[in-house]
Amino acid sequence: MNLQEMETERVRELLGRAVDDVRTPRGRGTEAVFAQASRIRWRRRAATTGVTAAAVAAALVLGPGLLDDQGRETSVAGRPTAGELTSRAGRFAKLLPAGTGRISEVSLLRLVKQVPKAPLPKPVGPYDGDYAVSRDGGVGYISVHLSTAKEVKAKTGGLGLQDPCKDSPRDGTVDCTSEKLPNGDVLGIHRTGAPDPGTYSYPTWGPELVATLRLADGGVLHVRANGGFQGKGQLGPLLKTPPLDRDQLRKLTLNPKLLP
Amino acid sequence: MTRGEEAALHAFVEGRRTALFRSAYLLCGNRDEAEDLVQTTLVKVVLGARRHGRLDNLEAYARRTLVNTFISARRRFWRREQAYGDVPDVAELSVDSDTGLVVRAALARLAPKQRAVLVLRYWEDLSVAATAQLLGMRESTVKSHTARGLAALRAAVREEYV
Structure with missing residues (x-):
């Protein structure tokens, strides 16, 4: 053994002593890793892919004047406003409280990822999609996405979703409140904390409230009220608050019109 | 999959x-x-x-x-790590647990990249080239981080241990 190898051995021994008296934690198991990975994957899809079906519908319902290839609004005059359009965005706007802002359909996937031709999933709920909310010079988003029980099981590794607060990713869930409804559904509403940039490679997002309604049949309705994002594809500055407050978000999420 | x-x-x-x-x-x-x-x-x-x-x-x-x-x-x-106290310059190494404590304190004083280099080179047993590739730095930088890291260990642990 030469001098360098001896030194390597000695340093390795020292490092070994530094970890020798440390017990390996037994708190989290392998299943916790896979469950968290599944939830993150699910959440990413909900944030981007899962809610993009609205873009197809927007192109069909609202016509080419509203969305260009980038998913951006192109016609201010043609933009739907609350309570005055007959399009889906207009109908969705009627479900929102007065003063929410100007509503139009967009595709967050196309905006955020800058993928104009991204394949879009088949919507499950009648209002599944992303809606831009323009107000006070900023742009936020409301995303609606309904997952069937089968999808939920597949995306959570067969675990399903029981309590939206307990089963949500720890790193992104703040101030989560859970409410069991008389019909057996469970509603969870949380604020999204600042994401770990190492885990989430998203652009900077504005303040966000997320409602997760676990339906009695195992399906899940997600409604996100987000203050917008900064990065390529952004439609405007961030809103200072989410486009809906907790009560407004709760009321919207519990609106049966969001379900088929 | x-x-x-x-x-x-x-x-x-x-x-x-x-x-x-x-x-x-x-x-x-x-x-x-x-x-x-x-x-x-x-x-x-x-x-x-x-x-x-x-x-x-x-x-x-x-x-x-x-x-x-x-x-x-x-x-x-x-x-960013904040130092809340000083570790004695010369450690008493009468028992092994003290050694572990001193080594941990010495590692804590290093910059994160220096610490990473020491762990990869001596604990994970990677070569200089592999460490450089993994950390995205030049081999010369790995060598200099290694030298500084070892110097810090030497300063904390008695000469005969390193």
Whole structure:
């Protein structure tokens, strides 16, 4: 053994002593890793892919004047406003409280990822999609996405979703409140904390409230009220608050019109 | 990903957790933080493996993820380490547990990248070239980090131990 190898051995021994008296934690198991990975994957899809079906519908319902290839609004005059359009965005706007802002359909996937031709999933709920909310010079988003029980099981590794607060990713869930409804559904509403940039490679997002309604049949309705994002594809500055407050978000999420 | 590949991924996560925790502990010097770091690393490995549909070289992928996650977490200003006290310049090494304490204190004084270099070179037994590639730095930088790290260990631990 030469001098360098001896030194390597000695340093390795020292490092070994530094970890020798440390017990390996037994708190989290392998299943916790896979469950968290599944939830993150699910959440990413909900944030981007899962809610993009609205873009197809927007192109069909609202016509080419509203969305260009980038998913951006192109016609201010043609933009739907609350309570005055007959399009889906207009109908969705009627479900929102007065003063929410100007509503139009967009595709967050196309905006955020800058993928104009991204394949879009088949919507499950009648209002599944992303809606831009323009107000006070900023742009936020409301995303609606309904997952069937089968999808939920597949995306959570067969675990399903029981309590939206307990089963949500720890790193992104703040101030989560859970409410069991008389019909057996469970509603969870949380604020999204600042994401770990190492885990989430998203652009900077504005303040966000997320409602997760676990339906009695195992399906899940997600409604996100987000203050917008900064990065390529952004439609405007961030809103200072989410486009809906907790009560407004709760009321919207519990609106049966969001379900088929 | 096939059922067999999923099983292999489970086996990897199950089998590598302890080893990753020990490396993470050397990097962090804190049990809870090391546990979080390992959890984050393994989640990223699972997500990456599923995304790319590949299981080859998971070991290297996990090691790279662990170190890069540690360094990027330390880089963020609000988590910069603060020294709250001084460790004695010359440690008393009468028993092994004291040695471990002194080595951990010496590691804690190093910059995150220097610490990562020492752990990779001497704990993970990587070559200078492999360490440089994993950390995205030049080999000369790895050598200088190694020299500084060893010097810090020498300063903390009596000469005959290093």
